Amino acid sequence: MNGKEEKIVFCKGGGCTAKLGAGLLSHVLEKLPKGPADENLLVGYDSKDDAAVYRISEDAAVVQTLDFFPPMVDDPYTFGKIAATNALSDIYAMGGQVKTALNIVCFPESMDLNILGEILRGGSEKVLEAGGTLAGGHSINDTDVKYGLSVMGMVHPDQIWSNNSGQPGDRLILTKRLGVGILCTANRVGEASKEAMEQAVASMTTLNRKASEIAARYRVHACTDVTGFGFLGHLHEMMDGRLSCRVDGAAVPIFPEAVHHANEFLLTAAGQKNRNHVGAYVTFEDSSFATEELLFDPQTSGGLLLAVDGKDAKELEKELQKAGLPAKIVGEVTEKTDMEIRVRGKVNGMT
Structure with missing residues (x-):
């Protein structure tokens, strides 16, 4: 980083601490119109699960998720790796395998673009480590830095790990x-x-x-x-x-x-x-x-x-x-x- 001032701007508290509170989020989501049920949507937001799962055949379902947040560490490369690792995690929490990922970027045009390059380098390395392909992304000019991924994975419909299907004795x-x-x-x-x-x-x-x-x-x-x-x-x-x-x-x-x-x-x-x-x-x-x-x-x-x-x-x-x-x-x-x-x-x- 170039100087103390830019360092403070880059990292002022982020990661998953930036999430909206669960109570507030539930209050908003429960008011959304749901529309007609789709029998192929095996997991949706109403179950408070980690990702959506949509069946495309008898033996294949798409796992879809996204996650992004502000930096919680000073080093851009490290932040990129952390943000990508965090976003990829939802696929694994559903029992799936990572296939593709898209970058989500909010970045000030006035900031050194080398910083953005380091963030994206860190994220790209983790997608490759996950066995996935970085397929593109979207960026906007913003006052603060935010980064993450939209991730697509695959899972067998009979092997999905939902978050609320535990049993007594587990x-x-x-x-x-x-x-x-x-x-x-x-x-x-x-x-x-x-x-x-x-x-x-x-x-x-x-x-x-x-x-x-x-x-x-x-x-x-x-x-x-x-x-x-x-x-x-x-x-x-x-x-x-x-x-x-x-x-x-x-x-x-x-x-x-x-x-x-x-x-x-x-x-x-x-x-x-x-x-x-x-x-x-x-x-x-x-x-x-x-x-x-x-x-x-x-x-x-x-x-x-x-x-x-x-x-x-x-x-x-x-x-x-x-x-x-x-x-x-x-x-x-x-x-x-x-x-x-x-x-x-x-x-x-x-x-």
Whole structure:
């Protein structure tokens, strides 16, 4: 970057913390006219799922998604990789394979175009790593930088992972650590360590492709990726008003330094929106303030949250870990009780 002033303009808080709050979004979407039902639209926005799925034949369905946001890191190339990884993730959360992607770009004409080139280079590399083809895109002149992708993938209609089809007895497996929202907040005020940010960036630029491909060999009943609504927000969507679950706070993979920053109140406004939206559905037992904040923390390019048959969970966890992922069994799905989500225990990390 060329100078402190441009650096501040480029990165002033973004990623999935820029998402509209879930409550506000639901209020708007429920008022949209739906039109006649299409039997080939297997997954639409009314299910609050990660992507749309449209059947085109008996053995093929198109998975369609898009995602874009402002920068959350200073380096344009790194931002491009993170934004692309995040957008591609929705395909993997549906159990699909990436095929094509289109760039979505908002960029000020007054800013150095080399910055835009670096963003697009980072995004292009991740599309290629995903096995997809970058097929074009659209750009507009804007006052702020925003970047992401519209992505098309494919999945067999009988092998779709919806986010709300879990079953009692399923174990919940999370494939990436939580805390990137808090770490990025701490980094903007110069409090995050270099090592912690390197770990966060490595996580945010890791495709969920490997996790998805491994999980496809097991009996996965439901899946979502953990992004702007935080672990508990996305878990609430998985329960769908018909199930409950227990979460072991000590088992949840986290970035240890994020615990310290949470205790120092280096939090995100989006995290507080998540708390306001789903807090009534959650009870904490023998927990801590940092645990609550990490579970509400909005994640950028977070991991997959899988509801997998209880008999498969240990073996799947073992295989994911063998592949180098920090995956952990973090809870269990149950029949519906008086409280939807029960979190017991504290996350492990710096105090």
